[in-house]
Amino acid sequence: MTRRADLRLGITDVAPVVSCGSFSARAVVGEHLPVTATVFREGHDAVAADVVWTAPDGTRGPLNRMRRYGEEPDRWLSTVVPDREGRWTFRVEAWSDPLATWHHAVEVKIEAGQGPGELANDLEEGAQLLERVAADADAEWRGRLTEAAEALRDGSRTLHDRVAPALSTALQRYLDEHPVRELVTPTPEYEVWVDRPRALYGSWYEFFPRSEGPVVGGVPVHGTFRTASDRLPAVAEMGFDVVYLPPVHPIGTVNRKGPNTAQFPGGNPHEIGPDDVGSPWAIGSAEGGHDAVHPQLGTMEDFRAFVARTRGLGMEVALDLALQAAPDHPWVKEHPEWFTTKPDGTIAYAENPPKKYQDIYPVNFDNDPEGLYAEVLRVVRVWMDAGVRIFRVDNPHTKPLDFWHWLIWKVKETDPDVLFLAEAFTRPAMMHQLARIGFTQSYTYFTWRTAREEIEEYGRELATNAHYMRPNFFVNTPDILHASLQYGGPPMFKIRAVLAAMMSPTWGVYSGYELYEHVAVKPGSEEYLDSEKYQLRPRDWAGAEAAGRSLAPYLRRLNEIRRQHPALQQLRTLRFHRVDNPNLICFSKTDPGSQDAVLVVCALDGQNRQIGTTGLDMPTLGLDWHERFAVTDEVTGARYDWGQFNYVELDPYWEPAHVFSVHLPRPVTWPPPVR
Template identity: 65%
Template sequence: MTGRFPIEDVSPVVSCGRYPARAVVGELVPVSATAYREGHDALGCNVVWLGPDGRARPFTRMRPGEPGRDRWHATITPDAVGEWIFTVEAFSDPYLTWHNAVTKKIAAGQSAEDLTNDLAEGVRVLTAAADLVPAAQRARIEQAVAALADSTLPLPQRSAPALTLADLLWAHPVRELVTTGEEYRIWVDRERALYSAWYEFFPRSEGAILATTETPARSGTFATATERLPGVTAMGFDVLYLPPIHPIGRVNRKGPNNSLTAGPEDVGSPWAIGAAEGGHDAIHPDLGTPQDFRDFVAAAAEHGLEVAMDLALQCAPDHPWVTEHPEWFTTRADGSIAYAENPPKKYQDIYPLNFDNDPDGIRTEILRVVRHWVGEGVKIFRVDNPHTKPVDFWHWLIWEVKRTDPDVLFLAEAFTRPAMMHGLAKVGFTQSYTYFTWRTSPTEMREYCAELVAAADYMRPNFWPNTPDILHESLQHGGPPMFKIRAVLAALLSPSWGMYAGFELFEHVARPGAEEYLDNEKYELRPRDWAQAQAQGRSLAPFIATLNRVRRENPALHRLRNLVFHDIDNPALLCWSKHDPVTGNTVLVVCSFDSHTVQWGNTTLDMPALGLDWHDRFTVYDELTGAGYDWGQRNAVRLDPYLQPAHVFTLRRPATTVPATAAGPRGGTASATKDDARWTS
C-alpha cells in the first residue's frame, strides 16, 4: 500500500491473496474494505479493476456501510473469462468535506461573511472538478462557481447550485491524497461454472441387453446411449456426466455388488481403469471408437448438453502404466504393488498413484491426458477422489490447463474433511460436491448453506441427492415424497445441482448394511425402461423438468451469494429466497422435510431481502401448481407430502387480484401422483 490512509481487510481475498477469488461472467461481485482517516474531513473509496485484456473498467465508487464501522462496499461485474485485477483506493474528498461543513454552518445560522473562506474553498474545489465531469455537465459546474463567487447574491442562492452537485461529484469526485491498496486477483469463469444442472448415466447401460440362458449380455454403446439424450434434455439438464469410459482391467475385476469373484461376463467397475486395450487416453471397445465418442459429444451438444468426463487418477493392475512406469505406484514390503484401501474397504482392482517417486513424469503424463480429452471436445471434468492426491498437484494441473484453455471446468468429488474440501476449492477447483446429502433437517441445512454462502468467494457447491456410491437412508425409507423434497432442496438452494440416473424412477433399495444401491451399476449393466416408467406414472421426470424450467426462467436462482433464509415457526419446514437486484426477479420457497405428515407453518419474511418494504403486499405464483396468492410479511402455509411438499413461488409487485383456488390461500392445489401408490421394496 502506498499513500496516506489505511486500507485493511479487503474482500474478496482468498488466503491473503495467495489464490484468486472466484466469479463468473455477469456475476455481481461484492468488494469491500475497511478504510479510515484522521480528523473530520471526508474520505472516499473506489475500486480500480482491470480485465484479462489489461484494459481498465469504469471507475467504481464505494459506499459506506453501517455508520461508524468505516467499512466500504461496491459491486463489480466482470464481463470476460480470465484473470481480473482489482485494487481499492482511498482518497480525501474535498467536495464532500466542503458540502458537509457548509450545510452545517448554514443550518446553524452563519452568514456569508462567516463563510467567506468556505465559499472561496468551494470555488477552488469546483474549478478542479470541471475537468473531471462529462462535458455535458460542465455548465453546471461553471454556474455553481459563478454563483459562489457572486457576493451580490444572498447566501442561499450563492451556495445552492454547488450544494446540488453531490450526485455528480460522487460519480466524478475530486480526489486528493490518493492511497492505493494492494492488488488482488479474481479468476472469472464462464457462467456454467456457477450455474449448471448435471445428469449422470452409464453409457454401457443405455441400450444394454442382459444375459439370458440363450444369449450373452451385451453392453450399450455410444450409439445406443445417444437415444437417451432427448429424455435427459426433456428434464432440463445441461451437463451430461459420464463415469469413466476407458478400458476396464481384467486382473482382480470385481463382480456384482463389489464381490471379489467376477464371472466371464461381468463388466467390472469403470473406475478400475486400464487394460491391454489402453489406459486413460483410450476408449472401452464395447462403447465404440474414438469417432463414436466424438459423434456422441456432438449429438449431446445438439440437444443442449455439454458432456462432462470423469478424471479418475488410478489404475487397474493391468493398466499400461503399471508395466511402463512401476515407479508411479507404491511397492509394499513383499514387492507387490499396493492396491487402494479405505479401511475396512478394499479395492483390489485399483492401484492408486504415488506422486512422490517421479512427480515431473507423472504430472507431464496427466497433463497430456487432460489435454487429449480437451482436444476431443471435453471442457468439464468431474474429478474422482481428488482429496487422495496432493493439493499442490491440483493447483499446478488446473492452472496449467486454464493457461491454454481458460474455459475448462473441474468438479471436485471430495466427500472428506472440511479443510481439504475448502482447500481444493481455493487452489482451483471450479465446483465441489458437498455434504448436502447428509443434511436432513431444516436446521442442519440452513446452517450448512450459511457456511457455503460465506465461502462463495472461492467455493461453488454442487448439490447431489444421490450418486452411484450414495443412497442415503432418507431416500431408502422416505417414499416418493422424499425424492421430490430432496430434488427441490438440491435444485433451488444451490445454483448447481445434479442427480444420478434412477433417481427419477425412485430407485431406493440398498445393499443390506450399506448406504449404497443393491445391484450397484458400478459393477453391472443396468438397463432401464424409461418410456414404460413414464407411461405408467412411475417417473419423477416431469417434476424434475418443472424444477429445471423454473431454474432457467429465474435468474435469481443462478446465483449463490443471494441466498437468504426466512423465519418459519415449524421446525420441519425451511423457507428461503433468492433475489436478483438487476432484473428484480425473486423466488421464494417453502419446503417440508417431512415425507410422511402434513405440516403447517407461519412465515416471518425478511422483506428487504425480497426487494420489498416491510409493509408491502405482493402476489406470489406457485410455479408447481399455477396458483396465486396475496402475501405479506406473515403468511400461513400448509404442505402435504403426497400432494405438494413444497411451494416454489415467484413474486410480483404490487399485489393484484388473483383467481381463487380450490385449496384457498393456505395450501397448494397439486394432485397426488400415481407413483405414491407404487412404492415397493
C-alpha cells in the same frame, strides 16, 4: 523509517480476497460481484473509495464508486460485473473527499447561524474546488461550475443565493460523478478468475453408457456410445445441461470385482465370469489406459459423435478423471515407479478399511512427479481434443494439492473454459483448499444435511464462501443412497430434488433417481443393491413414465423453473427466513438489479402433513416490512397474496413444497441485507 504513502488513509478487510491474496477469488461472466472494504481516516474530513477494475487484457474500466453499506459506518461496497473469461484484477482506492467535506461544513455552519463574514474562507474554498472540477469538464458543465464558483464569491447576493447554485441537486450529482480525489491510497492488486457461466449454474445428469444396451432374452447386452446416445433426448427433455459419464476407458481384468462386491469388503462374492463387466474406476488393461476407449463402448470417433450429439441437444459432456490404475494398466508395466511398492515387492492396492479394492492401484506422486505430471496433462488434453470441457475429478483429496494447482492452471493457460469438479467428500479444510487452489466446483455434504438447522447452517456457509467455493448438490450418486431416500418414500425424492435444485445454482442426479430406486445392499449401507458400478443395469424408462411411476416430469419442471428465473442461478443471494415449524424450511433467492425473486417453502418430513407460519425477512426481498405482494406457485400454478406472516400447509403426498415466483414492485438492491 520510510513513510508509507499507501498507508495515508485506512483500508482494511477488503473482499473478495482468498487467503490474503494467495489465490484468485472467483466469479462468472455476467455475475454481480460485490467488492467491499472498510475505509476510514483520521479526523472528521470526508473519505470515499473506488474500485479499480482491470480486464485480462490489461484494459482498465471506469472507476466504480463505492457506497456505504450495512450498519457499520465505515463499510463500503461496490459491484463489478465481468464481461469475459480470464484473470481480472481489482484494487480499492481510498481518497479524501474535499467536496463532501466542504458541503457538510457549509450546511452545518449555515444551520448554526453563521453569516457571510464568518464563512468567507469556506465560500472561497468551495469556489476553488469548483474551478478544479471545471478545468476538466466539457463546455456545458464548465460554464455551470464557473457560474456556481462566481456566485460563491459574489458579495452582493444573499448567503442563500451565493451557495444555492453549488448545492443544487443537478450540480451535486455531477460532482458525485466527477469528484476531487486527494490523498489517494491504494490497496494491493487482487485477482478474480472469471469462468464461463456453466461454472456456477447447471443441472447435471449422471449415467453409465454401458447400461444403455438392449435386453435380449432377459439378459442385458453391453451398451455402446451409439446406443447410449439414444438416451440423450430424454435427458435433454428433463432440462439437464451436463451429461456426466463415469470413466469410459478399458477396465482391468486382474482382480475384477463382481456384482454386489460392496457386501464383501475382503474380496469377491463369487468366481468372476466372462460376463462380469467390472468397475469403470478400475482403469486400464491390455486394451489401453486413460487415453483409450473401452472397446465394448466403441471407438474414439464414436465418443466424439456422442459428444457432438450431446451438444446438438443443448448439453455438454463431463468426463470422469480418475487417477488410479488396474493391476493390468499399461502404466503398471511401463512405469512401476508411479505406484507404491510394499516391502514384499508387490504393489499396494487401494484400501479404506474394512474395504479392500484389489482391482485398483493408487498412484504415488512423489517418486517421479515430473513424468507423472506430464502424463496426466497429456491424458487430459487427449480428452479435451475429443470435445470434453468439464472434468469430474475422482477423489482429488487423495492426491497432492500442488499437483492439482499446477494441472488446473496449466490447462487454463490455454483453455480458460475448461472446468474441474472436485469429488471430495472429506474434511472441510481439504474441501475448501481444493476450491481455493483452482477447482471450479465441489461436491458437498448436502446429501447428509436433512434437518432444518443443519441445512440452513450449511447453506449460509456456502453462500458466505461463494467468492471461491461453488457447490454441486447431487441428490444421489452411484456410491451414496442416503437413508432418507431408502425410507422416506416417493415424497422424499421430491423434497431432496427441490432443496438441491432451488438452493444451489448447480445440482445433479444419478440415473435411477427418477425411478425412485431406494434399496440398499444391506441395512446401514449407502451402497445400492445390484450397484451399477459392478454390473449392467438397464432400466425401462418409457414403461415407468407411461405408468406414472417416474419422477422425470417433476425434474423437468424444476429445471424449467431454474432456467426461467435468473435468481435461481445465483449462490450469493441465498437467504433463509423464519418459519415456526422445524419440519418446514423457507428460503429465497434474488437476481441483483432485477425484479426476479424466488421464495421456497419446503417440507422436510416426507410422511406427514406440515402446518406453519412464515416470518419473512422483507428487506431481503427488497420490500418494506408492511408491504403485500403476489406469489405464484411455479409447480401448481396457484396464486396467493402474501406479506411478512403467512399460513402454510403442505401435504408431502400432494406437493411437498411451494416454489413461488415473487411479483416484486421494483428491482432488488444488491447485495441484500446480511441476516
